[in-house]
Amino acid sequence: MSVDALARIALPWALTWFVHATVLLVLVWGVTRFARLAPRTRVVLWRVGVIGPLVTATLPFVFELPTAGARIALPAPPPVAAVPEILDSTPMPLPPTPYVPTEPRADTPAPIVSSAPITTTTVATAPSSEGLPPATWLFMGWALAASAFVLRGLGSSLWIRRRLARRRPLAEPVLHATLGRLATRAGLRRAPPLTVSEHLTSPIAWGVWKPEICVPRRALDALAPAQQEAMLAHELAHVVRRDALWLAIERWVLRLLFVQPLLFVARREIREQTELACDELAVAITRAPMALAECLTEVAGWIVPSARPTAAPAMATTPSLLARRVEHLLEQGETP
Numbered sequence: 001m002s003v004d005a006l007a008r009i010a011l012p013w014a015l016t017w018f019v020h021a022t023v024l025l026v027l028v029w030g031v032t033r034f035a036r037l038a039p040r041t042r043v044v045l046w047r048v049g050v051i052g053p054l055v056t057a058t059l060p061f062v063f064e065l066p067t068a069g070a071r072i073a074l075p076a077p078p079p080v081a082a083v084p085e086i087l088d089s090t091p092m093p094l095p096p097t098p099y100v101p102t103e104p105r106a107d108t109p110a111p112i113v114s115s116a117p118i119t120t121t122t123v124a125t126a127p128s129s130e131g132l133p134p135a136t137w138l139f140m141g142w143a144l145a146a147s148a149f150v151l152r153g154l155g156s157s158l159w160i161r162r163r164l165a166r167r168r169p170l171a172e173p174v175l176h177a178t179l180g181r182l183a184t185r186a187g188l189r190r191a192p193p194l195t196v197s198e199h200l201t202s203p204i205a206w207g208v209w210k211p212e213i214c215v216p217r218r219a220l221d222a223l224a225p226a227q228q229e230a231m232l233a234h235e236l237a238h239v240v241r242r243d244a245l246w247l248a249i250e251r252w253v254l255r256l257l258f259v260q261p262l263l264f265v266a267r268r269e270i271r272e273q274t275e276l277a278c279d280e281l282a283v284a285i286t287r288a289p290m291a292l293a294e295c296l297t298e299v300a301g302w303i304v305p306s307a308r309p310t311a312a313p314a315m316a317t318t319p320s321l322l323a324r325r326v327e328h329l330l331e332q333g334e335t336p
Contacts, residue, residue, distance in 0.1 A: 004132075007139035014142075017057035018260060024056075025049045025262040032269070039276035040241075046270045047246065050253055050263065142259070149255040160206070167197040167214055174225075179213070179232050185285045186240050194232075196220070201302045203231055205238035208245045218302060223295060230292035231299070233282035240281065243274055272321050279325055283332055293329040296322060
């Protein structure tokens with residue numbers, strides 16, 4: 001399939017998706033801005049705002065319905081050139097000519113006459129790069145930029161995998177027993193694997209298909225038992241909610257469809273509300289909001305400001321979000 005053909009398909013879909021995403025994300029922003037909703041409900045609404053336009057923009061093209069993108073008119077292909085071609089077909093009779101006897105010469109060769117007719121066929125000339133339509137240039141520019149975002153995302157994933165390459169199973173029976181008890185309370189049939197790494201500054205729950213909780217070595221020495229339980233409960237909440245899978249989907253949508261600025265707003269809101277929702281679930285499991293607030297404050301001091309962001313849900317994030325989370329937990333601790 002040529003680039004022009006891809007542009008004719010992709011650009012109308014992209015325009016339709018852009019309109020749908022703008023309308024839906026603005027609607028979600030308005031609802032979450034003025035309505036008092038739980039963090040888990042806000043997360044669901046924002047995820048619908050991210051994933052929904054992909055579906056609503058694709059269905060009209062599947063069922064050939066009118067779309068906001070309609071059609072993008074591209075210039076007609078360049079004119080074709082006619083070249084002669086000898087066709088092997090039935091010879092046509094030549095008109096009779098009067099016979100004029102002549103004296104043949106010994107040094108003159110006899111003329112060769114072909115009875116095949118001369119016809120023409122059309123051959124399309126390939127358009128030059130200077131003659132590409134603007135829509136094709138636009139499609140090529142988007143593809144190049146999207147490829148750069150994808151490569152950057154793959155680099156981030158490889159970076160976190162290298163940091164976790166030397167992790168090892170955690171040999172702490174007490175923490176394994178604590179995680180098993182929390183998993184039972186959360187409704188899981190079995191607890192996810194628990195590992196430890198020397199190269200992490202914050203606990204993370206990672207793995208789309210095989211979830212795993214990895215904690216920094218420092219958490220085993222610097223946190224009290226109640227704080228360790230709160231830490232494991234928060235990371236277990238990420239596993240229960242399948243946040244690693246949703247984070248991967250949202251990242252790929254943002255990398256490929258970066259032209260929609262509202263997606264960056266949605267990503268920030270999803271991250272913040274996801275952490276708040278996991279805090280609520282962790283408190284529901286442990287009944288210890290103050291221990292989780294103390295754990296967050298302690299872990300936040302381990303974060304290196306210049307550390308590269310990971311591709312997995314981490315416990316401690318930005319200072320502003322940390323303050324909101326601690327304040328939210330303190331409010332829960334004061335509630336009788």
